[in-house]
Structure formats: structure tokens, C-alpha cells
Amino acid sequence: MTKLYIYNSLGNQKEEFIPIDSSHVRIYACGPTVYSYAHIGNARMAVVNDLLTKIIKKIYPKVTYVSNITDIDDKIIKTSQDLNVPFKQITRKFEKIYNEDMINLGVIKPDIQPRATEYISDMIKLIQKLIKNNNAYEKDKHVLFHVPSFQKYGELSGRNREEQIIGSRVEVAPFKKDPTDFVLWKPSANNVPGWDSPWGYGRPGWHLECSAMSEKTLDIPFDIHSGGVDLIFPHHENEIAQSCAAHKNNNPKSFAKYWVHNGFVIVDGEKMSKSQGNIRLVNDLIKSYDGEVLRLTLISAHYRQPLNWTISAINQSKNILDKFYRTLKELEKIEIPDKIDIPEKVFNALCDDMNTPQALAELNKIIKNLNTASKDEKIFIKSSIIGAGNILGIFQKNPNEWLNYGRSEILDDKTVNKLINERNKARKNKDFKKADEIREKLKNKGIEIEDKENETIWRSI
Structure with missing residues (x-):
């Protein structure tokens, strides 16, 4: 045990x-x-x-x-x-x-x-x-x-x-x-x-x-x-x-x-108080940030230490989550077992007085060599992220939804896919100027495209 x-x-x-x-x-x-x-x-x-x-x-x-x-x-x-x-x-x-x-x-x-x-x-x-x-x-x-x-x-x-x-x-x-x-x-x-x-x-x-x-x-x-x-x-x-x-x-x-x-939560280095006007309410924050971003920010420091609540800390948590969700997106076609264990070093860190910074550091090490990983190693990486996420309370969303793949508030899917098809046709005909113009047009509409081995995918930015 x-x-x-x-x-x-x-x-x-x-x-x-x-x-x-x-x-x-x-x-x-x-x-x-x-x-x-x-x-x-x-x-x-x-x-x-x-x-x-x-x-x-x-x-x-x-x-x-x-x-x-x-x-x-x-x-x-x-x-x-x-x-x-x-x-x-x-x-x-x-x-x-x-x-x-x-x-x-x-x-x-x-x-x-x-x-x-x-x-x-x-x-x-x-x-x-x-x-x-x-x-x-x-x-x-x-x-x-x-x-x-x-x-x-x-x-x-x-x-x-x-x-x-x-x-x-x-x-x-x-x-x-x-x-x-x-x-x-x-x-x-x-x-x-x-x-x-x-x-x-x-x-x-x-x-x-x-x-x-x-x-x-x-x-x-x-x-x-x-x-x-x-x-x-x-x-x-x-x-x-x-x-x-x-x-x-x-x-x-x-x-x-x-x-x-x-420990206490302080805001921008100051004690949270009504007189300071710096009380941060969860009900307000969840209107601007995903709950996982707020949760990760809350566990980013060791629980016994003071936590300095800043916009920078929130953005850092968002960037960390983006990185792991991009990894899960890369591994979306990798099948993993139904029963997933928490990575041993991650769980050992959590069992050492809930050392969440160390647990996150161990998880970072696991995804470090994704680009050169074999299929078995990719299975381990994906299982590790999901297993750790289940106990940390993060990585619970669909990567496509988190990263806004296939969704736009400005253009409908049909229009986006039409432009992507036109760009792919231009690339095939070596009309790279037209292809770049279409990419830029999509970017101006808040859409980023990524060329994969057999397809082009897109997401809102």
C-alpha cells in the first residue's frame, strides 16, 4: 500500500x-x-x-x-x-x-x-x-x-x-x-x-x-x-x-x-480585503476563465504556502493546460486501456504532503519526448495525462473543444472548409501566393490552420 x-x-x-x-x-x-x-x-x-x-x-x-x-x-x-x-x-x-x-x-x-x-x-x-x-x-x-x-x-x-x-x-x-x-x-x-x-x-x-x-x-x-x-x-x-x-x-x-x-490567498501581493477592494469572487472569475484554469492556478503552489493570485498566474495556468491539451490532440488516435493508473512518480509527489508543483513537474517530464516516442510510449503518455488529470481535476474536457478546433463564432464551418479546400488546391498547383493569402484571410477572421500528414485542421484563436 x-x-x-x-x-x-x-x-x-x-x-x-x-x-x-x-x-x-x-x-x-x-x-x-x-x-x-x-x-x-x-x-x-x-x-x-x-x-x-x-x-x-x-x-x-x-x-x-x-x-x-x-x-x-x-x-x-x-x-x-x-x-x-x-x-x-x-x-x-x-x-x-x-x-x-x-x-x-x-x-x-x-x-x-x-x-x-x-x-x-x-x-x-x-x-x-x-x-x-x-x-x-x-x-x-x-x-x-x-x-x-x-x-x-x-x-x-x-x-x-x-x-x-x-x-x-x-x-x-x-x-x-x-x-x-x-x-x-x-x-x-x-x-x-x-x-x-x-x-x-x-x-x-x-x-x-x-x-x-x-x-x-x-x-x-x-x-x-x-x-x-x-x-x-x-x-x-x-x-x-x-x-x-x-x-x-x-x-x-x-x-x-x-x-x-x-495557506492564504493574496492578490497581486496584497492581503485580500474589502478595504483594499481586491476580493476576487469565484462567481465573477468563472465568467472570464474556464474552471480548469482557475483550479490549476489554485493548486499551482504548494497548498501550505501563500498563493499569489495574479493575472500572470492565471495566464500561465491556461498556457500549461493548452500544452497538455495539444498533446492529447496529437494523440487522439492512440487507443488506451479502459483502466488507467496514475503515473507512479506523479502519485508519489501527491502522497508527499500533496506536493502539486512536483506532481506537475513529473507530468511535464513524461510528455517531454513526445515527438520521438514509439507507439507504446505514446500510449503511456496519453494514459499518464488522463490518469493524472483525473486526480488533479484537470484535462477533463475534449481537446477539440478546449483548443477550439472546428469552431468559429465568425465564419460557419461550410465557409471555412471551402477556403481550406481552395488553399489546398492552390498548394497542389504550387500557387503558394494564393495559398498564403487564404491562410492570412482565415487568420484575420480568427482562424488558425494546421497542416497534418493527410489533412488540414483549423481552430479559433
């Missing part, structure tokens, strides 16, 4: 992935808060986890991948109030758009995609356990987790107490026993969404939601918990505290064994 190595943020080292139960691997990723369109940072998380799941499915017989939808949150409530529409109208709309956008990026929908609002009763039960275990307390209709009650708090992020206080996003409030304590349940006014609970009408804290949904859908401990690097503190640190304390276990691995975090 192939060995998979992943970088575990819990301990900050690359480790061999050894599942809790090799017959069933379980993965949980923190999904989007659906009050607006997803940006490329959200997309990077989804693409990275899609790739990770595909890799693991190649090694283990059963994998369950869960990624949640946060459909109750202060931002959702504010959007609902600003637009004067029910909050579920907002969340269902943007959940649908998110899933459609991710499909465009080649992301397979998670096996389970729980909505936070459908697990409120589980969240209430979890809070009750924490209160019973003296890890949480009620004050002024709020329920808070008492951070000093959990000895291992800070083990994931490596933050000491002073750093926890400074870095905590939790609002400072007079009813807190400790500045680091965070909200498990908060009251809702009558005009704000909420649910009945032992502590009054209210709603859950964000951190609590993932603890409840991951345990309910996967049971604990599960194998991998993932998300963006910005979630390490406080979100994932708080999840560990809640889930472990509820089960009276101080070991963070009693919740999740491996913690995988992808």
Missing part, C-alpha cells in the same frame, strides 16, 4: 497518515458561511480538500468527507435585515451558488454537507455536557466556555495565554469569568433568528457549530480536520477545547488525529 504523508498542524510536522480505521477514513472541513458569494480563499480550501479526498480514496476503500454550511451567523443576520428578507432565503441562495461555483472548479460535492441550523438540538446537548463537566457557565442569558478549565488550550496554535487574549476574536464582555472565554450560546432578540433552549431564546456560537456537526456526522475521534490557516486560532483551538472537554479528555487527538491547513 502506498504511504501518504501529510503535515499535521497539531505538532507542526509532516507525518505518515495512519488512519484510525483503515476500512473507513473520515474527514471534516470547515465550509463557507453563506451570506454572499465565495471568494478564491474559500475556493482554495474546497479544491485542496477535494484533492486530498481523491488521493485518500485511491489508497483506502471507504472515505467519508464532510464539509459544513454555516447558515446562521451575525453576518447572515445583518444581510437578512439589510435586504429585509428571511435569513433562509439568503442562505439557501448562496449555498446553491457556492455549490455550483465549486462544481465549475471540478470540486465534487462532499459526501455530507450539514447545515448548522439542522443540528441545533445536538449543539444544545453539547453545551449541557460542558456545563455539567464544569467547563462552561451561564451568565446574562449567555453560555460561555471557560478556557482555563481546559488544560491543553493553545496546543494547536502554540499560543501562550497572553497571545490568546490578544488574538482572541471574542468580544470582551463584563459577564466573562476570563478574557479568553468564548460564547457557546447567545440570546436573540425577537426579530432575530433563534431557537428555544434551557437558557432562553437564542442561537449558537460559531465555534460550537462545527464541534456538534463533526461529531454527529463522523463520530469522534475522526481522522482529519481541515480548513484555512486563518482558522487555527481561535476557531479550531476552540473546537478542540469544546469537543475534548465534553468527553472529559484532555488529548486533542481524542477529537481529530490530523489537522490540515491551507
Whole structure:
């Protein structure tokens, strides 16, 4: 069996992935808060986890991948109030758009995609356990987790107490026993969404939601918990505290064994933010670029490194895809087996902490000697591209469609083929001036022709 190595943020080292139960691997990723369109940072998380799941499915017989939808949150409530529409109208709309956008990026929908609002009763039960275990307390209709009650708090992020206080996003409030304590349940006014609970009408804290949904859908401990690097503190640190304390276990691995975090996406060297006006939305990008171009751009850098999102990077990805699709076009008459394996060196790179740059480099080496390749070597090259593409989520299109062969928005097929036939006749009669004039005429109409051994083919440029 192939060995998979992943970088575990819990301990900050690359480790061999050894599942809790090799017959069933379980993965949980923190999904989007659906009050607006997803940006490329959200997309990077989804693409990275899609790739990770595909890799693991190649090694283990059963994998369950869960990624949640946060459909109750202060931002959702504010959007609902600003637009004067029910909050579920907002969340269902943007959940649908998110899933459609991710499909465009080649992301397979998670096996389970729980909505936070459908697990409120589980969240209430979890809070009750924490209160019973003296890890949480009620004050002024709020329920808070008492951070000093959990000895291992800070083990994931490596933050000491002073750093926890400074870095905590939790609002400072007079009813807190400790500045680091965070909200498990908060009251809702009558005009704000909420649910009945032992502590009054209210709603859950964000951190609590993932603890409840991951345990309910996967049971604990599960194998991998993932998300963006910005979630390490406080979100994932708080999840560990809640889930472990509820089960009276101080070991963070009693919740999740491996913690995988992808790096930030920056835009033209700057942090993505509303104030900078540089937030890049997937829903906008897919109107200008094919989803495969965007996906390749998202996996072009190692997942743990920052990704600089630039027009140049997007164009480079388009050029790389064009190159491989041209290779597939060259090999279109080469028949390959129905069962295609991933090239060994490509898969080894992916199993080395998802080293996508190395995997792409190995694939480049395979096509390097196409022009001098024998028939068997061509079969291997074509199989390698398709096999690697299946796991990377690229090369899924028909090469003719990708490269625009036989398609023009300006001239109809009949006109193009008539001109090509006239050119071929001129060449046969050694009237090269006329042949060049026809080629130039087609080029001016956005059509490029290529002379092959027994035919002339054309494509839009």
C-alpha cells in the first residue's frame, strides 16, 4: 500500500497518515458561511480538500468527507435585515451558488454537507455536557466556555495565554469569568433568528457549530480536520477545547488525529480585503476563465504556502493546460486501456504532503519526448495525462473543444472548409501566393490552420 504523508498542524510536522480505521477514513472541513458569494480563499480550501479526498480514496476503500454550511451567523443576520428578507432565503441562495461555483472548479460535492441550523438540538446537548463537566457557565442569558478549565488550550496554535487574549476574536464582555472565554450560546432578540433552549431564546456560537456537526456526522475521534490557516486560532483551538472537554479528555487527538491547513490567498501581493477592494469572487472569475484554469492556478503552489493570485498566474495556468491539451490532440488516435493508473512518480509527489508543483513537474517530464516516442510510449503518455488529470481535476474536457478546433463564432464551418479546400488546391498547383493569402484571410477572421500528414485542421484563436 502506498504511504501518504501529510503535515499535521497539531505538532507542526509532516507525518505518515495512519488512519484510525483503515476500512473507513473520515474527514471534516470547515465550509463557507453563506451570506454572499465565495471568494478564491474559500475556493482554495474546497479544491485542496477535494484533492486530498481523491488521493485518500485511491489508497483506502471507504472515505467519508464532510464539509459544513454555516447558515446562521451575525453576518447572515445583518444581510437578512439589510435586504429585509428571511435569513433562509439568503442562505439557501448562496449555498446553491457556492455549490455550483465549486462544481465549475471540478470540486465534487462532499459526501455530507450539514447545515448548522439542522443540528441545533445536538449543539444544545453539547453545551449541557460542558456545563455539567464544569467547563462552561451561564451568565446574562449567555453560555460561555471557560478556557482555563481546559488544560491543553493553545496546543494547536502554540499560543501562550497572553497571545490568546490578544488574538482572541471574542468580544470582551463584563459577564466573562476570563478574557479568553468564548460564547457557546447567545440570546436573540425577537426579530432575530433563534431557537428555544434551557437558557432562553437564542442561537449558537460559531465555534460550537462545527464541534456538534463533526461529531454527529463522523463520530469522534475522526481522522482529519481541515480548513484555512486563518482558522487555527481561535476557531479550531476552540473546537478542540469544546469537543475534548465534553468527553472529559484532555488529548486533542481524542477529537481529530490530523489537522490540515491551507495557506492564504493574496492578490497581486496584497492581503485580500474589502478595504483594499481586491476580493476576487469565484462567481465573477468563472465568467472570464474556464474552471480548469482557475483550479490549476489554485493548486499551482504548494497548498501550505501563500498563493499569489495574479493575472500572470492565471495566464500561465491556461498556457500549461493548452500544452497538455495539444498533446492529447496529437494523440487522439492512440487507443488506451479502459483502466488507467496514475503515473507512479506523479502519485508519489501527491502522497508527499500533496506536493502539486512536483506532481506537475513529473507530468511535464513524461510528455517531454513526445515527438520521438514509439507507439507504446505514446500510449503511456496519453494514459499518464488522463490518469493524472483525473486526480488533479484537470484535462477533463475534449481537446477539440478546449483548443477550439472546428469552431468559429465568425465564419460557419461550410465557409471555412471551402477556403481550406481552395488553399489546398492552390498548394497542389504550387500557387503558394494564393495559398498564403487564404491562410492570412482565415487568420484575420480568427482562424488558425494546421497542416497534418493527410489533412488540414483549423481552430479559433
